[in-house]
Amino acid sequence: MNMFNILTTKKMNTLKINNLELTYKNGHQAIRNISLEIKNGMFGLLGPNGAGKSSLMKTIVGLQKPSSGTIEFNDIDVVSQTEYIKKNLGFLPQDFGVYPKVNAYDLLNHIAVLKGINNKVERKNQIQYLLEKVNLWHFKDKEVHTFSGGMKQRFGVAQALLGNPKIIIVDEPTAGLDPEERNRFNTLLSDISNEVIVILSTHLVEDVKNLCSEMTIMNKGQILKTGRPKALITELQGKIWSKSINNEELEFYLTNFNVISQQLIERQLQITVFSPEQPEGFYSIEPLLEHVYFNVLSQNN
Ligand SMILES: Nc1ncnc2c1ncn2[C@@H]1O[C@H](COP(=O)(O)OP(=O)(O)OP(=O)(O)O)[C@@H](O)[C@H]1O
Ligand SMILES: [Mg+2]
Structure with a gap:
């Protein structure tokens, strides 16, 4: 049995993106007419530096508004209703910024409160479950800014999973990890993806090959090819x-x-x-x- 059964429901989730465009204030067009339909499982967003991966992810999670086009999650327009996606979303950004000087447990507790998990016992249960799942329970009293790169990424997954998200978006999570950490991290994501949508951006073909049931290749703001890795091969x-x-x-x-x-x-x-x-x-x-x-x-x- 998948251990995440206790955290997630088995419903099929769908993310539909239609004719999405995004032009930044300086005039740079980072997303050009992108349409995609993504269902439960692991979806790989593969592209070189500057392709527009982070721009697309930040737009999906509601951190920036598209210039035109639509994004629907489970048939709800999330461009106008950002709360709906925020409520159901786990996001691990490419750049997490600076961690405050608090230990792993307290930081997760703080994020859990922000995510609206108001019940104290439920918060405690989820935090313990997730820290064990990402192999960090042992380090719960250590300050996150002292963690190694791999530990920080696994902590990032734990915070993304708080609150039973139905869609998890991780932006280049394996960059900077050694092969062993990368494997451990990838296995963790793959475990989760049976029952939710996981979108993983990367410039490493290897990550997509080993993990993703569906993928898209993007460059210069455009989708160039979408399909199942095996079929594309x-x-x-x-x-x-x-x-x-x-x-x-x-x-x-x-x-x-x-x-x-x-x-x-x-x-x-x-x-x-x-x-x-x-x-x-x-x-x-x-x-x-x-x-x-x-x-x-x-x-x-
Ligand atoms: N806030 C911004 N204002 C203007 N241009 C931006 C902004 N953010 C990104 N860009 C530009 O948009 C393009 C796409 O950038 P983006 O960060 O989405 O690419 P990426 O695929 O995530 O690249 P990487 O693999 O390096 O993370 C780049 O040319 C970048 O310089
Ligand atoms: Mg990026």
Whole structure:
């Protein structure tokens, strides 16, 4: 049984975004005509720096208003009714800012009060349950600003889960974590996502590959491709080719082929290209999610 059964209901949740646009005061258009429909499970928002991931997330959680378009959560317009999403939301922002000098337990208690959990016993139960879940119960009396990066991120998840949210939005949560912490963190999110919507933004293909049932690739404020990771990989079957080349030849291949990656393998330069047909001298390789990502980015540059 999923341990989060006691915190969440099993209802299917839906987030519908339609024709969303956002232009900042300085004239920069950070979101361009985005439409998405997201249901329970883990949804990966993948894109390079500056793609607009944080802009999109901050707009969904109601921290900023879109210039146009609609956002509905379980059929309620949350652009006009921000309280509805705030009540049902857990948010782990990319930049949490400075932690006050209070211990983990007291900080969670404070946030729980702000989230409207007025019953003292219920607050205590939830805080203990969540601190145990994120492996921080042992550190409940330690001040959060003294935590390691991984511990801070797990604390961030605990605060996001207070109040039984139906939608959890985490903005680049694994950035700066070592592989072991990243694994632990990802497993935690994956556990939760059976019964709620979890939207995870990242620039790491690896995180999406291992965790997300559905994903979208965005860049320059636009959605470039959406689907299930496996299906997107299958689309590339028989279209990814590789070849070892000399450094001097690189220019030629960059100009004449759709090169999606280049890497040095034992000091030999190897390029991977996208092509519907086998280019001469290339051998076929199995497509990976990395190829999906770099192919989509390169075709939309
Ligand atoms: N408050 C703001 N005012 C003006 N421009 C902004 C503002 N916030 C972000 N931008 C710009 O909008 C674009 C998208 O930024 P955003 O932070 O959403 O990208 P991101 O995908 O989250 O990037 P990263 O992976 O680096 O976190 C960038 O060009 C950024 O400079
Ligand atoms: Mg960001």
